[in-house]
Amino acid sequence: MKTLIKNVYAVMPDGSVPKTNILIDQDRIVGIGPVSDDFHPDKIIDGTDHLAIPGFVNAHTHTSMTLLRSYADDMALMDWLNQMVWPAEAKMTAEDIYWGAMLAMLEMVRTGTTTFADMYGPWMEKVAEAAIDAGLRGVLSRGIIGAAPDGEKKIEENVTLFQEFHGAADGRITVMFGPHAPYTCPPDFLKKVAKTAQSLNAEIHIHMHETKTEIQDSLQQYGKRPFEWVAETGLFDGKGTLAAHCVHLNDADIAIMKKYGIRAAHNPGSNMKLASGVAPVPRLLQEGVCVALGTDGASSNNNLDMLEEVNLAAMLHKVHTYDPVAVPAFCALQMGTEYGGKAVGVKDIGRLEQGYKADITLFDLNSAAWCPRNNLVSLLVYSANSSSVDTVLCNGKVLMENHVLKTLDEERILFEAQRCANHLTK
Template sequence: MSNLLIKGAHVLMEDYTVKVADIAVKDTEILAIGDIPADFKADRTVEGKDHFAAPGFVNGHTHASMTMLRSYGDDMELMDWLNNRIWPTEAKMVEKDIRVGGELALLEMIKSGTTAYADMYGPHMESVIEATIKAGIRGIIARGAIGLFPAGRQILEDNVQLFENYNGAGNGLITIMMGVHAPYTCPPEFCEYARELAVKHNIPIHIHMNETQAEIKQIQEQYGKRPFKYIEDTGLFELPTVAAHCVWLDDEDIAIMKKHNISAIHNPGSNMKLASGVSPVPRLLKEGINVALGTDGASSNNNLDMLEEVRLAAMLHKVNELDPLAVPAKEALKLGTENGAKALLLDKVGKLAPGYKADIVLYDMNRADWCPRHDLVSLLVYSASSSSVDGVICDGKVIMEKGSVLTMDEERILREAQDVAMDLVNR
């Protein structure tokens, strides 16, 4: 391991103030900000002048390898999109599709400032895990299981095997969750089996919840209850749970979320594009529920740019609530960083402070969209684009410098991704 010194950056402190300071990184953690110990000797120095240093984004919900289907099925209703475009094509995917799609996602996420992501997807997740370790960011990986499929139970068991083989891999970069797709695709006995396995092995749950009105109506007609009550009755919520979307919620749903400390993963870009609705984020925050942000998959967003999700979260709820104070810039940034770390059970991640993991993004402020610099947090959320990401450090390692990703072959990935995606849809 080595020591790293970032010189003279504008640093976003844990209280969301900004100060010009040096950052000392020892091995994987931030040692000091500002008052650097006299005996600290840097093995490497990064120039931080005219750069804004902020925590890396935490993408709380995505389907990484769906980059292969970006622009393949747009301007469609959710179930039409799933049934007629996405699921039939996903059924043809082989290991190479998953691997290359994952690599493309990792490249895009690093270049837009993401240092941790939660992925729920299909077979061959081992390839995505290995690519994540090589890329050098944190992956919270789940094998998505659909209970309506004949192989559903086997997929849950595969998820357990993934946990046993990879949880903690990559010097702690990888953690494994249990992927239970959604209430409308997972019958009660399937959810109960998922709970049994998850409890036995202490695996947290990643699930889609209440994304559309149609799925809520379907569950009510089938089981006489809303999806949150339905899943609660299977016992799944006994495990730590991240619930993606949480768009259509009533008082009972929110009470269940509070009771079980469920984290909501808000995906504003995807929900807007698919016209799913608007999650009641201001109310959830007032109720003390942890809300984080996700991009969802690149086929329903269509990018994996967390800075864009932060901006959407800040702006969408202002117009939806007709309140310019709803989800201010600092709150939106918190949703994309420390709240995501909390949701994904990442210890000492999501802030820049001594003792926290050195997951740091450096934004180049020598740009028109960063000028004038009255309020750097406001500039990041409302003005800057992810193209200003100049450097990325994760777990104390420099993985992107001067706009170039050091851990991935960008030219090869882009070329291969184009070829593989075309082959997939024409297969």
């Protein structure tokens, strides 16, 4: 199927925003510019008064955690996990995982996200099914807690997830291995994860250096910071690593990230809400480290709105460094799109460019937040909000057009998600 998005403002890889046309054949962008006489579209989307960007990439989240949104707020991280979140998650069934994920899919489509990197507990196949049903692109990992008695079983569940879903849905599903964090996975256990993942040529998704306590406990237990001893396990020697948070870093940590090509998923909203700290994003970008953006789970953010994370990334580092150009608007947008694609290991998403996947989000410019149109990228990052998203394509397929969902039954999802949440939290 051929699709034409005509007469649209498009954010190009160099930051320019021409009024142009986007030509799509099947799942890829085949041209940006004039429409040739031999291109006969099956579908035309009128892009007049719309801004096209690459679909947002949520580089770190826990989709089914949407069921715990607003359940446990204003708590310290470890108290939040141990006293509230983990006990509730222990009651989750496969049905809960599916409908929690579907609630996340609904929110992500509505807010312009087309790719997400997810780490969660059992029944991750249900998250894969939800992503497939929604039409989104998912990079999935089974969250593995090695300190638990069934740690070995969790590794095998990740293997099964990889074998059954890696490359599924025309390549929309990718599977990584998800050792939760250094404080839940001892060194010998991480060696087993590394060996298993590398035998399948699979990448790693792990939480790293989220809190000061994590660093202090590691120094007390191992005499080393987490990045140092995790590197010694061989976990970073494989195909690639996506490290969530990376808040508390020193020179040696950054050197390790550069040595192994580790990509960071910065979660400004979650880090602010949990008072985890401020990641050294400007420094990482200057050092050539790939820094993407994630929302984290909806119980620590409390939404999956990537445009909000783009705004926070641009604003937070300005005030933290007292530098108004620390993270400019276009750089923040790249972190939520192009750098996100690199971070989650999907090489051909995140840019409006010939040959890239047709993962595209359109914003309606007909509102006060978009007027006057002096600089559309600046308006997107600093002024607009995700209610302007009205059309979303993933892999060339229209998931939402003019605010009308094409793949999701919103009324049923909201009903089922509330029903599942009730038995978990009440």
